[in-house]
Amino acid sequence: MASGSAPVRRGHPVRTEQIILFRCSNQTFAISSASVQEVRSVDSLAGAACEVNESAIGKVRHALRRGERSIYVVNTALHFGMKPSPPALIFLLRKSRVALLIDGIEKMTTMTRLQALPASLCHEERIWYRGLTVLEQNVLPVVSPEGFLTNEELSFLDATTGSQLSADALLDSEMRVAP
């Protein structure tokens, strides 16, 4: 081994970002691990989630109540227009009212470079993705946590499901105090 012979590179330190690679309908995506607050099993939805029957936003079928806020569970496969597969995990996103249904986590790794999305990709994908990253000769889209539900969609969901969630919360609290 020619140890110590390699030139020492000086200059700016390489900025890196921790990411989680996750699977959804046989497609691998990356998300910044800083954007994910909690990872849960889908089993935890049972009992804790309220069904959302608003057909205008088909990718949202469940909502979770967190204090005064509703967190909407987005089916990631449907969001990206892919064939849905049985999800196993939920990502609860940090500082967000969105949770994501995903198939599974591949691994956590580090990204050193985020490439801008090519300008020729000019439709919704510009909202969906922060850009592309290359890992081990693979190109992965890096999802934008803000790209899953717009403010308008959140307001719409609040308006259409808010009363239902409030009623559920009230019933839940009544059941808790019942002898």
Add this chain to the structure above:
Amino acid sequence: MSWNEQTDSRSCVLLRLGERRFALAADQVAELVAPSRIFRFPHRTPEIDGVILRRGRTVPVCDLAEQLTGKRLTSRRFYLIAMRSYGTAKETVALPVSGECELIHADLTPAGPNDSPHVAAWLSHDGEVIEVLNLAALTPGIDPAAEATNREPAREARG
């Protein structure tokens, strides 16, 4: 002088899509490369197949054959890597072609008002009249002005 009397002598690259030949101005062509793995991910721009990797950079793949010949290419022998302008910026785009390309020098006749937007000019070569392509009309792209106001800054995580 009318539009069809003005000619301009330029270097062009002839490319083949199925049975037909087209041309691109040589200064819009970066290189011709062998097909490599296409990385596909969900998106809503139907003209783009996916991206390939060239020297660590992602290059979108745009098959022009369907628009120009009405049929998708069944075999892709090479990718012609072309430069596409977006306002003042330029970006590479990989164009699948079905045969080898040829660099020629020819007199170009500018496109006329009745020509399709994808025709930048015409040239004559080997007894064949060939369309010189206008990439901006054939490949999709963001409006640079709108993008400047909307987009998150293109982040290179590398410091």
